[in-house]
Amino acid sequence: MKNIVVIGSGLAGTLLCNELSKTAHITLLEKGKKDFISYPNLTFKRKKLAPFNTFCFSGGGGSNLWHNGLIPIGIEDVVSTQFSALLKATEPYTDQAAAMLNFTGEYSKDYSDVVAEMNKLAMSLGDFTDGVDCLIYPKKYTKLTVNDQVDAHYSVSKINFVSTQGTISKVTYIQDNEEKSVEADLVIIAAGTYSTPELVKRALSANNINANNLGRGLIDHPAGFVGKVKFSSDVAKSINKFSSLDKGHFESCTGMRIKSDCGKYTCFAFLRPAFTMGNHLSIYQYKSLLGGSSGLERIKNALSPKLFHPDILVEVVSHVLGVSIPSSTFNILVYFQQHQGSNSVDYDSNTHTINWDVSSQELEIYNDLLTKLDEKLSQFALKTNIMQPIDGEWLRSGAHHSGTISLGDDEPEQIDDNLKLNGCNNLYICDGSVIQEHSYANTGLTIGKLALRLSAHLTNLKV
Numbered sequence: 001m002k003n004i005v006v007i008g009s010g011l012a013g014t015l016l017c018n019e020l021s022k023t024a025h026i027t028l029l030e031k032g033k034k035d036f037i038s039y040p041n042l043t044f045k046r047k048k049l050a051p052f053n054t055f056c057f058s059g060g061g062g063s064n065l066w067h068n069g070l071i072p073i074g075i076e077d078v079v080s081t082q083f084s085a086l087l088k089a090t091e092p093y094t095d096q097a098a099a100m101l102n103f104t105g106e107y108s109k110d111y112s113d114v115v116a117e118m119n120k121l122a123m124s125l126g127d128f129t130d131g132v133d134c135l136i137y138p139k140k141y142t143k144l145t146v147n148d149q150v151d152a153h154y155s156v157s158k159i160n161f162v163s164t165q166g167t168i169s170k171v172t173y174i175q176d177n178e179e180k181s182v183e184a185d186l187v188i189i190a191a192g193t194y195s196t197p198e199l200v201k202r203a204l205s206a207n208n209i210n211a212n213n214l215g216r217g218l219i220d221h222p223a224g225f226v227g228k229v230k231f232s233s234d235v236a237k238s239i240n241k242f243s244s245l246d247k248g249h250f251e252s253c254t255g256m257r258i259k260s261d262c263g264k265y266t267c268f269a270f271l272r273p274a275f276t277m278g279n280h281l282s283i284y285q286y287k288s289l290l291g292g293s294s295g296l297e298r299i300k301n302a303l304s305p306k307l308f309h310p311d312i313l314v315e316v317v318s319h320v321l322g323v324s325i326p327s328s329t330f331n332i333l334v335y336f337q338q339h340q341g342s343n344s345v346d347y348d349s350n351t352h353t354i355n356w357d358v359s360s361q362e363l364e365i366y367n368d369l370l371t372k373l374d375e376k377l378s379q380f381a382l383k384t385n386i387m388q389p390i391d392g393e394w395l396r397s398g399a400h401h402s403g404t405i406s407l408g409d410d411e412p413e414q415i416d417d418n419l420k421l422n423g424c425n426n427l428y429i430c431d432g433s434v435i436q437e438h439s440y441a442n443t444g445l446t447i448g449k450l451a452l453r454l455s456a457h458l459t460n461l462k463v
Contacts, residue, residue, distance in 0.1 A: 001025050004458070005171045005184045007159060007199060009152070010061025011444060012431045012451045013190035014144040015100055019455040021149040027182045028146055029173055031195070032057035034154040037064050040194075041350060046357040049220070049397035051289040052297075055194060059154055062192050063144045065399070069253075069442045070098055070107065070136045077259075077266045077439035079339070082407055086417055090449035093456075097448030102138040104249050111136055114247060118254045121238055126379040130257040132242075133268065135442060137251045153180075159199060161187070163206040167425040186426050186458060190451075193218070193401035193433040194354070198347035200405065200421060200429065209423045215347075217340035217406060221398025221440060222358045225284035226370060227332045227386030228277045229377050236328035242271050243330070255335075256376070257440075258369050267369045268335045268440035273327035275310035279387050281394060283309050288396055291315070332386065334373070335440040336366050336395070340403050358392045366390065400443045402435040418457050419450070430454050 002024040006013050009030040017026050032038055037058040042049075055062045072094065078084045098107030114134050122128040146152050153175060162170040162181075172181045189199050197215035204211045231239055242254040255268040286306045290298065306312060311331065338358075346353045358366075367389045374386045387394065406414040414422050419434060421427045430451050432443050 002185045002458075003027070003183055004186045004188065005029065005182055006188045006190060007171075008061055008189065008191035008195070008431065009059060009146060010190060010192055010431065011063040011066060011101075011144060012447050013061055013188075014063065014146055015097070015448055015451040016188055016190060016430060016455055017146045017150045017152075018100075019452060020458065021147060023459050026150045027171075027184075028150050028152040029156045029159060029171070029182075030059060030061070030152070030154045031156060031191070032059055032061070032154065034059035034152075040352055043351055043353045045353060045355040047392060049354060049356060050399065051285060051396065054397050054399040055192060055401065060143055060145065061190075066444055068102055068137060068141050068444070070101060070103060070111075070138070070445045071133065071441045072111075073435075073438050073441045073443075073446050074133070074266075077337075078437050079264055080407075080436050082417070083436040086407065087446070089417070090446070090453045093449045093452040094445070097445060097452050100452075101144075101444060101448055102140050102142060103136070104138065104140060107136075110247070110250065114245070114252045118242070118245075118252070121241065122254075122256070125235060125238060127376055128256065130259045130266070132254050133257055133440075135253045135255070137253070139249055139251065159202070161203045161206040163203070163424070166207050166423065168203065168206065168427055184426070186428070186461075188428045188430055188454070188458075190429075190431045192431050193404050194345050194352050195347070196429060196431055196433040197345060197404050203421065203424055203427050207424055215345045215404050216342070217403040217436075218343040218345055218354075218356055218401065219338040219340055219403040219438065220356060221335045221400045221438070222338065222362070222366070222392075222395040223333065223335045223398040224390070224395040225287060225331050225333050226390055226394060227279055227384065228274055228329060229271065229332060229381045229385070230277060230329045230383045231381050233328055235380055236326070239271055239330060240273070240326055243273060255440075256373065258373050258376070260365050260369055262365075264339065265337045265365050265369065266439050267337060267366070267373075269373055270333040270335075271330040272333060273314050274329045274331045275314055275327070277329060277383065277385050279385060282306070283311060284394070285396075287312060287315060332373075334370070335398050336362070336369070337437075337439055338362065340436065345404055356397070358395055363389070363391065366395075400432070400438060400441075402432045402438055402443060405429055405433040407434065407436050419454050428454060428458070
């Protein structure tokens with residue numbers, strides 16, 4: 001029986017453990033405490049990700065902050081031919097991944113059906129040249145946990161690797177102030193976009209390979225409330241279906257797709273119920289802060305007088321209390337796309353240094369996209385009030401951190417199409433770090449598909 005070490009108990013790590021434990025002995029190493037969320041130390045070189053924490057260490061990895069929205073990355077929006085091919089290779093695992101992520105039913109069919117239904121509705125309203133897409137939320141939601149067959153270790157630190165001739169034979173770590181080790185036939189790093197590059201660096205160092213560019217290429221979804229729109233009562237009935245549509249075992253949230261003139265950027269515009277037509281950055285930022293916090297932190301944030309702004313109250317009633325409020329006025333929330341560039345993450349002395357921002361070139365493209373969005377909405381809206389031009393203050397992290405491990409053959413630190421690290425015979429990487437492009441999509445479903453494809457590959461691999 002193979003001995004497989006999985007590092008990280010987030011979405012990818014948990015699915016890998018549960019699937020591979022059917023045929024192999026699995027040891028899980030997790031930095032966080034079991035069933036407890038803690039947040040890492042962060043230093044921001046440029047822009048702060050968001051007014052709230054967007055990733056954590058815990059006994060459930062970053063998936064403890066995941067809201068279970070299921071949507072595929074559209075292959076038609078992906079520029080890279082190699083990453084596009086990888087996405088296509090994961091398609092057979094779509095329904096299995098969705099099922100393991102709380103979806104009941106046949107995801108592919110339900111998703112296709114609701115997208116077709118909402119596209120038809122959209123075309124009855126106006127010019128939706130780029131179509132619409134749907135984010136699906138299963139009504140059943142349970143935290144992802146590893147099964148009892150997995151030998152799980154939490155609160156571990158200083159993970160390192162022993163390697164001979166390019167093959168890792170042992171993984172060492174500290175737990176309860178004691179140095180421990182576990183033998184490995186295969187190793188999978190699933191520690192997340194921010195932690196994985198440092199672990200990969202240690203693995204390459206164990207193989208006497210110097211890696212200088214790890215952690216570069218960080219991408220996220222710059223997201224923000226950018227305006228308001230008002231419709232007639234008849235049109236508003238349809239738009240309320242965009243905002244939230246009950247489909248029995250799941251709910252659907254529909255957004256407008258808008259593509260840039262160059263075709264390399266696609267944004268996604270959601271419409272959420274509001275009361276006023278005013279644009280106030282401080283209210284939008286508070287809305288994001290309140291929605292992104294939880295527990296005592298949310299209670300603390302709720303003590304602000306801003307809670308009583310009409311647009312905040314309608315969000316509280318709609319999303320916190322689960323009551324749908326018919327409205328003819330809507331907030332516009334847009335998720336923009338980034339491509340890999342100079343953004344990066346580094347790790348030193350137990351601190352993550354995040355070098356993330358929105359470039360001036362990206363802002364120019366985003367403002368062009370907002371102009372196109374305004375033109376499309378104006379065809380069937382009574383009034384629009386979209387903030388233009390926006391600057392970086394209007395945007396925050398969409399919490400879909402990706403891209404810090406490159407896919408290719410040019411450098412030792414990159415991975416191949418089976419997610420194996422070049423320069424290391426038995427080490428694989430599977431988490432958001434390997435996602436090279438994500439258009440506007442929540443990355444959860446894609447990470448699940450990647451994990452199941454890798455599980456199938458390793459199950460059939462002879463070691």
